[in-house]
Structures are given as C-alpha cells and as structure tokens.
Amino acid sequence: MPGLERYVRPEFEQFSNVASSELTLDQWLALARRLNEIFATDAGISGLVVTSGTDTLEELAYFLNLTVRSEKPVVVVGSMRNPSALGYEGAANLLEGFRVAASEDARGKGVLVVLNDEINAAREVTKTDALRLGTFQTRGYGVLGVIDADRAVFYRNVVKRHTAKSEFDVRSVTRLPRVDVLMVYQGADGDLIKAAADAGARGIVMAAAGAGATSGTQQAGITYALKKGVLVVTTTRAGSGRIAPRRGPDAAQPARSVTDPLTAFERARRIAGEDLSPVKARVLLMLALTRTTDPAEIQRMFLEY
DSSP, rough: TTTTTGTOOOOOOOOOSSSSGGGOOHHHHHHHHHHHHHHHHHHTTTEEEEOSSSSSSHHHHHHHHHOOOSSSSSEOOOOOOOSSSTTTHHHHHHHHHHHHOOHHHHHHSSSEEEEEEEHHHHHHHOOOSSTTTOOOOOOTTOOOOOOOOEEEEEOOOSSSOOOGGGGOTTTTTTEEEEEEEEOOOTTTHHHHHHHHHHOOEEEEEEEEEEOOOOOOOOHHHHHHHHHTTEEEEESSSSSSOOOEEEEEEOGGGOSSSSSOOOOHHHHHHHHEEEEEEHHHHHHHHHHHHTTOOOOOHHHHHHHHH
C-alpha cells in the first residue's frame, strides 16, 4: 500500500486466517471482545480496520456494529478479486479503509464497510453480485460517503442505534443462541420449520415473499414453532422493503379459535423484521436472545437497531 504512512501510523494484528464463511460464531464473539479490549486499553488508537472475505462480510460487519462499544471508527474491508488476479483491488480498498478509520468525520457513524471507493453503513449494506467490484450497495438509501483523493466525504448519518449506544454486551456471552433462516417459495413445506424448532432453534427468521407472505404448509410450521416457544421474525426476500409490526385487535385477542389455534402470547412471538435483510435479522435476534425472551422487548430492538 504505497503512501499509507501519509495517513496513519498502522499497527497490524492477525486474529484468524480462514475464509469468511468458515468463521464460527464463537470467533465472532472473540473478535468483538478483542476490538473492545483494544479501544479500552489503548487511548491512542484512532480507529480499527478489519479485513474479511466478502461472502459473509455484511453479517460480520453488522454483528460488530451491535457489539463494539466505541464512538471511534471500525471499518470492515475486503476484495472481490484474488491477489493473483489482474486488477486486484484489495490493497486499494485496504488503504481507503485506513483513511476512513483515521477520519474524524467517521466517528459516531457505527461500523463502516469500505470497498470500491464507497463508504456504506454496516446495517444497510448488502452484497448484490457474486463477482462484480461494485457488489456492496445500500439499496434504496445510497452510500454514506465516498473516498476521493483529498479526503473521505460523508453525505448523511446513521440514525439507528449502534456501537457506543448499543445495549448488547458480549463480555459475558459464552455462546450465541441458535437462530435459523428459512426462505418462502411456492409450495414450500412447513416441515423444515418444524425441524428447526425440534432441533433447538430459539428463533427462526423467515425470508418471506413480498411483504410477508408464506406458501404451502409453512404457516402450519410457524404455528408449531410458536407453540414451542420459538420466536419467529418475518423479513422479506425481495432485497429491500420494510416489514411493519402488526397492530389492531388481532394482537389483543386472548382466546383460541378453530381458525387461529394460537393464544395472544403465542401470536406475540411473531416479530416484524423491519427493513433488515434475513441474515442481519438473524444477527440481531441472536443478540436479542442473549438479553431477553420477551417478544415486546425484542420487537423494540428491531425498531431501534
């Protein structure tokens, strides 16, 4: 990275050396604890840069966005091309990651994802293409900023809770609870939802069709899971859009009926995933379950984070 010393005095540490898809949830916890430890013990650190493979980068970045408790920047970077490929962009992305992490304007904006000259918020960014360099995008909302020759330029702020304002503390968390993601597709069988509940899932995220529709016998599977005490979060598989919490008399109806065998409390275990992607809703639900099993509290978290 020619010219790096113009911007920062870098220090390097290897946490692990595996493909991003091979990272375990225990390593996620260990990484969050390590980043928090660095911020707590080294007041001279201006920011941190984390390198990651791109396959699961958005999930890792959102997890850190919820668990790193500092106003100082944390920037996650990666590359789409292999270092042996012509036009490898990894060094350029890493240099820009350092520049953003050193920027005073990056403070308080949560964990940032930097690739391809663009700055995106960890909560919002999605990998949209398997191969193209411009794969990381924020659909509907746009980038937070860009990195140009003179400086990193920000155009907006992140309004959802994150990092220093997060309530999630992983210092005493030894294991994240199991949460599975299942997709809605035409004629889907609800047995997979039942199997997840029977296998010990404490939460299930449904990547629903459109604004929350299921198909086949999936509704029966969801009813089965809810009656077993599993929380079910509804998101959309569409790539963007918001799933809003239900309102009205349905939420207050206490009695069972032939058409609706669920009690009011069982129905309350249906959580609206807001505009989070299914994989990020899983991240938030795992962390939420380390603090509470109260559906109302978890719905609040989905509204705030």
